Amino acid sequence: MASLDAVSIAILLGAALVMAGILSSLLALRFGAPLLLVFLGIGMFAGDAGPGGLRFDDLQTTYLVGSVALALILFDGGLKTRFQTIQTVWGPASILATVGVLLTALITAPVARYALDLNWTESLLIGAVVASTDAAAVFLLIHAQGLRLRPRVGATLEVESGTNDPFAVFLTLMLVELISVGDGSLSRVLMHLAWDALFGAVFGIVGGLLVVMALNRVALPQGLHAPFVTTAALVIFGATQIAHASGFLAVYLAGIVIGNRPTRAHNSVVTFLDAATWLAQIVMFVLLGLLASPQRLLSSALPAVAVAMALMLVARPLAVFICLAPFRFSWRERLFIAWVGLRGAVGIFLASIPMLVGLSHAYLYFDVAFVVVLISLLLQGWTLGFAARKLHVALPRADRGPRRVELDLPGQLEQQLVGYAVRPKSLYLKRGLIPSWSKPTLVIRDERILMPDEAAPIVAGDYLYLLAPPEKAQALDRFFTDMVPSAMPDPHLLGDFMVAGDVTLGDIAVAYGLSVDPSDAHLTAADYFDIHLDHAPKQGATLPLDSIVLVARSIGGGRVNVVGLRLPEDEEAPPPPLSPFGRVKRTAARAWSLLTEP
Structure with missing residues (x-):
């Protein structure tokens, strides 16, 4: 019986150790x-050598x-x-x-x-x-x-x-x-x-x-x-x-x-x-x-x-x-x-x-x-x-990110169902933004399952499920995390070809003679990066916009807050020479107009 008791004690201690290990994963994120x-x-x-006295040399x-x-x-x-x-x-x-x-x-x-x-x-x-x-x-x-x-x-x-x-x-x-x-x-x-x-x-x-x-x-x-x-x-x-x-x-x-x-x-x-x-x-x-x-x-x-x-x-x-x-x-x-x-x-x-x-x-x-x-x-x-x-x-990260639910769909490998709780300060709820490669599929509200059209408008506390490629699912996290107030861009960064991230594509199009889709004209440059990138925006990320390229120059609160404009080669050539004062004046006027126009 003593040997059986020893086995039972070993099972108890082993199971307790595994349970402690599972629970310790919660503390691991803190310590x-x-x-x-x-x-x-x-x-x-x-x-x-300790109070336990267990001899182990295996x-x-x-x-x-x-x-x-x-x-x-x-x-x-x-x-x-x-x-x-x-x-x-x-x-x-x-x-x-x-x-x-x-x-x-x-x-x-x-x-x-x-x-x-x-x-x-x-x-x-x-x-x-x-x-x-x-x-x-x-x-x-x-x-x-x-x-x-x-x-x-x-x-x-x-x-x-x-x-x-x-x-x-x-x-x-x-x-x-x-x-x-x-x-x-x-x-x-x-x-x-x-x-x-x-x-x-x-x-x-x-x-x-x-x-x-x-x-x-x-x-x-x-x-x-x-x-x-x-x-x-x-x-x-x-x-x-x-x-x-x-x-x-x-x-x-x-x-x-x-x-x-x-x-x-x-x-x-x-x-x-x-x-x-x-x-x-x-x-x-x-x-x-x-x-x-x-x-x-x-x-x-x-x-x-x-x-x-x-x-x-x-x-x-x-x-x-x-x-x-x-x-x-x-x-x-x-x-x-x-x-x-x-x-x-x-x-x-x-x-x-x-x-x-x-x-x-x-x-x-x-x-x-x-x-x-x-x-x-x-x-x-x-x-x-x-x-x-x-x-x-x-x-430092603003938070640990939303809890993401991922469900594989039998019969195919290209898409999976990704679910999130909609937070009150999330980018999705505040701006209505979602990447172009994802598709809202169903909403759970008050234990009822609704189609997105039935549930519109989405409110805080809803659970939204979207179809997305498995390799891009993690990139959806930033749309369902509470937004961090963006730091104001350094005024010294606003040069001839830089604008703030909250300038709309319509304003950029007017200032630089571009053609943009009317449905996109109300989007800010930061929104444009959020929608079209497969991942969270990083410094140096680029996106084409008509004949120019937008370049993420500065990131704040997880979003682009300063955007560089890379113009075509023939437009990047400097204009007729200006005096230093004239160049500063032109730069300031362009930046001010983009930042203050309604």
């Missing part, structure tokens, strides 16, 4: 990745759970990465994910050598273990702190943190093999790297295409699509690992392939993976906490802190500035990318590999990685929003 440290603490509290189970968790995290990251995002930042992100990881390890190694009294190979292993950024920690914190990063900065961090883990795993495994076996010729290492990258990419791309084909051709029962995709990702990972290629690269690429092709139940798959990766991180942190020993951590705390400081303040910034030197990033953007090099469970997981193979100093690697992750999440994690605002690379 971010440092909340995961609570689960790390739970593991330490329950361990043999490295095989830890490695198994860590591998599954990391595979799911990378697959989820790939699933949310757009091809367009990769194309725009592939150069800097790929260099950061490879050369950047190597440079970080090399720069950290001397500090580890002298602080921990290790040889050069062992010191380089310390550097490799802590060299990669943690994708889950980075984006959980960015989302939790309500940051809207500049597009290029956010995309670079997204692609880098998703692709640097496979290289860090490869580097760690090569160094572990070198220390344990002693066979480390350069040609052999390069062959291993080429094999890992080539066949990892092949397995990932082919596996992703097969999953897409199966999803769209096999009529699975409702609710099984998400578990099927999740297990398929693990099949791709396992098969690639058995072939001695990079399973982590394979699942990331498989996620990118699946996420960028039309599939059934795409949104339910993404939602399921979000929950699965969150729970996987929690289980991973608890197990890693069980392996940790407070006594050992205290004995190596000072050298580990030295490694952490060298990593955050020297190695990562130097690697970022060197890797991004060929690219047009400002020093503020480079400094922010350097500071967002958060370490998470991946570093501790990599540090468990030397323990698994029984290397000397194995527990030292683990303890150092543990301390580095703690300091990184506490110091860098809680200062992320402050750094973003001080370096002017992001603006």
